[in-house]
Amino acid sequence: MTTEPTLRPERPFFSSGPTAKFPGWSLDKIDTRSLGRSHRASYPKGRLKYAIDLSKELLGVPDDYLVGIMPGSDTGALECAMWTMLGARGATVAAWESFGNVWIQDAAKQLKLPNLQILDADYGQIPDLSQVPQDNDVVFTWNGTTSGAKIPNTDWLAPGRAGLAINDATSAVFAMEMDWAKLDATTYSWQKVMGSEAQHGMLILSPKAIERIESYDPEWPLPKLFRIKKKGKLDRAIFEGSTINTPSMLATEDYIAALEWAQALGGRQALFARSNANAQAVFDFIEEKDYLRNMVADPAMRTNTGVCMVFQGDWYESLSAEDQANVPKKIASTLEKMGIGYDFNGYRDAPPSLRIWCGATVEAEDVKRLLPWIDWAYHQLKDGKL
Structure with missing residues (x-):
């Protein structure tokens, strides 16, 4: 049982293209x-x-x-x-x-x-x-x-x-x-x-x-x-x-x-630092969850922009291929309807996955607020509540 989070991203834009506008854009x-x-x-x-x-x-x-x-x-x-x-x-x-x-x-x-x-x-x-x-x-x-x-x-x-x-x-x-x-x-x-x-x-x-x-x-x-x-x-x-x-x-x-x-902001080095911080938050989240893994096994080859995660574990692997494909779709669509996060389902031709954009126009706090909602939605789905 996972408690529903209380904090929501202020800017729920996690699409990998077009990506979020820069903070303060109008x-x-x-x-x-x-x-x-x-x-x-x-x-x-x-x-x-x-x-x-x-x-x-x-x-x-x-x-x-x-x-x-x-x-x-x-x-x-x-x-x-x-x-x-x-x-x-x-x-x-x-x-x-x-x-x-x-x-x-x-x-x-x-x-x-x-x-x-x-x-x-x-x-x-x-x-x-x-x-x-x-x-x-x-x-x-x-x-x-x-x-x-x-x-x-x-x-x-x-x-x-x-x-x-x-x-x-x-x-x-x-x-x-x-x-x-x-x-x-x-x-x-x-x-x-x-x-x-x-x-x-x-x-x-x-x-x-x-x-x-x-x-x-x-x-x-x-x-x-x-x-x-x-x-x-x-x-x-x-x-x-x-x-x-x-x-x-x-x-x-x-x-x-x-x-x-x-x-x-300070030029490209400042942009790099923001992307790295955003990606690290997602990397840490993936490492903490036994039902997730980074799509890229080698850390040296992992991007700091569109971070992709795939599901694993006994429950997930017991599902049919169609139901496995629906896991990330259901999580992403549920959180989109709730206004928690937009457009972070994996790419249509990629393996079933979630893909969170971590580029510099995304705020680290918003990334950190999104991740517990993914955990909550996963457990809701696993428990048959979604």
Whole structure:
């Protein structure tokens, strides 16, 4: 018998994307002077450039790297990198969760790369990345958004390697330090770790990636949204605020507000600390409960953003597969109806699980208040009361 908790999260937002708005967010924090204007006009274009510059500063991106705003969220940015750069040499795509598997499908079925190595692993694990040839271009997801498994380090990427490293970092940036010296094309979306509005992604290019774009023309046709080259050279205007298509200035201003909040907080190190504290609260909770385990067995590979937990134990294992799948669904839906926590059921293609977003826009106190409710709901369900 578990007593019903009394404290409720003040902000019950635990979705892994779009994630919670930053604490203190409100509509009156949004600069609306760019709305209703051409994105090519000086003030709106300046705001786009400001979003780029502030992103670069907060993330510690090297001066000789370029940062641009792309359409289509992280997917648009990552696929632009794949479509424009892959095919010049052998390629490896490594995946250990659902979004990484999309990049495998892109490489194998859409681009039909001839010299393709696929490395994959089940949810909660990562493949042996030491198998990636240093001459190959490699596409990988820094942090598995739907599995909670991240790369523990970049030791498997040799300094000065011949191939490009294309990094989907959408649920990692602003929560984990990026090893920029080993990354050539890095992408992320506004609605993940910073909790901003969706539809726009960021593409960060190293000098080596720029050289590849300018020296290589892929065999396949490029949609307009992926055409970042002009007269044989990278169109650098894209990286100065002249976006390929019309951006949402409202979404841009929302992203700027989040970046300014992060800057005032103390920059990326302060964001890292908040994510780490939130994740640690969940890790400790999982360790205390004999009916739970972290989906990721190796602590070095556990994310500090979308922490995933799965159920275990005699009662759970006595259930049918259908009933096992309903355990996290029932807990999450019950607590959502009660206004305790929103959107923390596991990803639809992942093993039955709960996934709590622990990024910096979530308050540690809210995470700590949610966890006893999960324990209560589990015991209510086990006792046949839900």
